[in-house]
Amino acid sequence: MDIQNERRRLLDADGGNDDPSGLMSEQDAYLSKVKNKKLYLATFASVLGPMSFGFVLGYSSPAIPELTSIDDPRLRLDGDQASWFGSIVTIGAALGGLLGGWMVEKIGRKLSLMFCSLPYVFGFTIIIAAQNVWMLYAGRMLTGLASGVTSLVVPLYISEMAHERVRGTLGSCVQLMVVLGIMGVYLAGLFLDWRWLAICCSIPPTLLMVCMCFMPETPRFLLSKGKRREAEEALRFLRGPDAPIEYECARIEDACDEMGSSFQLSDLTDPGVYKPLAIGAMLMVFQQMTGINAIMFYAENIFEQAHFKESDLASVIVGAIQVVFTAVAALIMDKAGRKVLLIISGVAMALSTTAFGIYFYMTAHHNPASGEPQTNLAWLALASTGVFITGFALGWGPIPWLVMSEIFPVKVRGFASAVCVLTNWSMAFLITKTFQNMMVSLTSAGTFWLFSFMCFINVVFTMIFVPETKGKTLEQIEATFRGTSGP
Structure with missing residues (x-):
C-alpha cells in the first residue's frame, strides 16, 4: 500500500486532524x-x-x-x-x-x-x-x-x-x-x-x-529481506490487532529502499553511515574511559575503610545502587532525553573522580606523626563512590548501548554494531589490564584525575556531537544523519 494513501487513511480515522506539521498527526493517529x-x-x-x-x-x-x-x-x-x-x-x-x-x-x-x-x-x-x-x-x-x-x-x-x-x-x-x-x-x-x-x-x-x-523476528529485519507478510505478522503481534500496521510497514520499506539493500565498504563514505559509526564508537571509548572498572575495583577497599567489614555485603550495596538508579534512568529516558542524561551523568562522574583524586592525594601525603587517623577521609571516598555509581547508572551506563541501537541505518546495523561492541570490550580489557601500571606511573591521584578529565571531555563531546533521539522513529534518525527529511 502506498505510504501517502495510508497516511491519509490514518488521519481520517483520527478525526481529520489537519495539523499543518502533518507528521506528528499521523504518528499520533497510529500510536493511539x-x-x-x-x-x-x-x-x-x-x-x-x-x-x-x-x-x-x-x-x-x-x-x-x-x-x-x-x-x-x-x-x-x-x-x-x-x-x-x-x-x-x-x-x-x-x-x-x-x-x-x-x-x-x-x-x-x-x-x-x-x-x-x-x-x-x-x-x-x-x-x-x-x-x-x-x-x-x-x-x-x-x-x-x-x-x-x-x-x-x-x-x-x-x-x-x-x-x-x-x-x-x-x-x-x-x-x-x-x-x-x-x-x-x-x-x-x-x-x-x-x-x-x-x-x-x-x-x-x-x-x-x-x-x-x-x-517474533523484528519487522525491520524481515522487511530488509523482502519478507513483507512475515513483517506484518510480527507487527500485528507487537502492536495489537487494531493498529494499522500497513503504515509502519510502508514507512520502513521506504527507508530501506532509499538506503539500498546490502552493505558495501564504499558505504563508509556516506555521511549517513560514517557519522553515526564515529559517534557510536566514541561513545563506547568514553564509557570505558570514565573509570568505571577502576571504581568497581576499589569499591571493596573503600567500603572496608568506611568500616564495612563485610566485603561481600559491600558488593551487594554497590549493586543495589546501580539497580535503583538504572531503573530511574529507564523510567525517565523517554521524557528527559538521552543527551540531558549523558551530560548530567558526565558532570556527576567528573566531580566524583576529582574527589577520588583528592582522597588519594591526601591519604598519600598523610603524616603519621600528626596522630590523625587516615580513615578520617573514608567519608570522602564513600561519598565519591555513591555519586559516581549513581551518575554512571543514570547516563553513561545504559545510554551508549541504547544510542548504538538507534542511530545506524538498517543495512549497516550488524557491521556498525559489531565495531562498537568490539571497541567497548577492547577498551574494557585494555583499561583493566593497564590500570595497575597507570596507578604506578601516574600515582593513584593522577590516575583518577585523568578519569575526571575524560569525563569532562565526555560532556563536551555529548554537547557537540551526540544527537537527541528521543521521540524519533529510527527512520527519522537515519534521515537526520543523511541531511534529509524522514518519512
Missing part, C-alpha cells in the same frame, strides 16, 4: 491504536540475555575468593590466574561482538539471540565440571563470547521492535537487567559455593532460549 502488552512480553524475553550477561560479569567476584583458597591444587588460582579468570571474559566478549555482527545479518536478530544462549549454558557447564584451571578459563571464555553477542543483539532487537514513545525506556532495560544480574549473583554468592552458583547462572540463558521460541 497501538497496544504494548506483547511488546513488553517480547522485551522481557529478550532481556533475559542481559541478565545472563550480568551473571557472567558478577560471577568472578564471589567465585575468586573461594577458588584462591580451595583445597584442590588443580583448581586453586594464584594472583595472576585470578586476574585472568576475571578479565578473560572481555576477550571472549570482543570476539562475540564480531560474531554477533555477522550473525544478526545472516540469520536474524531472533535466532542470534536464541543461539547465544548455548555458549552461556555450555560455558557454565564446563565451569561446574571443571577439573583444572584451563577448564575454568574455557568456561569463562565461552560465557564471555555469549556476553559479546548478547550486548550487540539485544539492543538491536529491542530498538527494532519498539515504537518511538517507549523505545528509550525499553532500551534502558538492557542495562537494568545487566546490573540486576550482577546484584543477583552477588546475593546468591552469600549463600552458595562457586559450583552451585554456576548452576544458578545457567538458568536465565536456558529460559532465554525457551521464551524466544514464542517471540
Whole structure:
C-alpha cells in the first residue's frame, strides 16, 4: 500500500486532524491504536540475555575468593590466574561482538539471540565440571563470547521492535537487567559455593532460549529481506490487532529502499553511515574511559575503610545502587532525553573522580606523626563512590548501548554494531589490564584525575556531537544523519 494513501487513511480515522506539521498527526493517529502488552512480553524475553550477561560479569567476584583458597591444587588460582579468570571474559566478549555482527545479518536478530544462549549454558557447564584451571578459563571464555553477542543483539532487537514513545525506556532495560544480574549473583554468592552458583547462572540463558521460541523476528529485519507478510505478522503481534500496521510497514520499506539493500565498504563514505559509526564508537571509548572498572575495583577497599567489614555485603550495596538508579534512568529516558542524561551523568562522574583524586592525594601525603587517623577521609571516598555509581547508572551506563541501537541505518546495523561492541570490550580489557601500571606511573591521584578529565571531555563531546533521539522513529534518525527529511 502506498505510504501517502495510508497516511491519509490514518488521519481520517483520527478525526481529520489537519495539523499543518502533518507528521506528528499521523504518528499520533497510529500510536493511539497501538497496544504494548506483547511488546513488553517480547522485551522481557529478550532481556533475559542481559541478565545472563550480568551473571557472567558478577560471577568472578564471589567465585575468586573461594577458588584462591580451595583445597584442590588443580583448581586453586594464584594472583595472576585470578586476574585472568576475571578479565578473560572481555576477550571472549570482543570476539562475540564480531560474531554477533555477522550473525544478526545472516540469520536474524531472533535466532542470534536464541543461539547465544548455548555458549552461556555450555560455558557454565564446563565451569561446574571443571577439573583444572584451563577448564575454568574455557568456561569463562565461552560465557564471555555469549556476553559479546548478547550486548550487540539485544539492543538491536529491542530498538527494532519498539515504537518511538517507549523505545528509550525499553532500551534502558538492557542495562537494568545487566546490573540486576550482577546484584543477583552477588546475593546468591552469600549463600552458595562457586559450583552451585554456576548452576544458578545457567538458568536465565536456558529460559532465554525457551521464551524466544514464542517471540517474533523484528519487522525491520524481515522487511530488509523482502519478507513483507512475515513483517506484518510480527507487527500485528507487537502492536495489537487494531493498529494499522500497513503504515509502519510502508514507512520502513521506504527507508530501506532509499538506503539500498546490502552493505558495501564504499558505504563508509556516506555521511549517513560514517557519522553515526564515529559517534557510536566514541561513545563506547568514553564509557570505558570514565573509570568505571577502576571504581568497581576499589569499591571493596573503600567500603572496608568506611568500616564495612563485610566485603561481600559491600558488593551487594554497590549493586543495589546501580539497580535503583538504572531503573530511574529507564523510567525517565523517554521524557528527559538521552543527551540531558549523558551530560548530567558526565558532570556527576567528573566531580566524583576529582574527589577520588583528592582522597588519594591526601591519604598519600598523610603524616603519621600528626596522630590523625587516615580513615578520617573514608567519608570522602564513600561519598565519591555513591555519586559516581549513581551518575554512571543514570547516563553513561545504559545510554551508549541504547544510542548504538538507534542511530545506524538498517543495512549497516550488524557491521556498525559489531565495531562498537568490539571497541567497548577492547577498551574494557585494555583499561583493566593497564590500570595497575597507570596507578604506578601516574600515582593513584593522577590516575583518577585523568578519569575526571575524560569525563569532562565526555560532556563536551555529548554537547557537540551526540544527537537527541528521543521521540524519533529510527527512520527519522537515519534521515537526520543523511541531511534529509524522514518519512
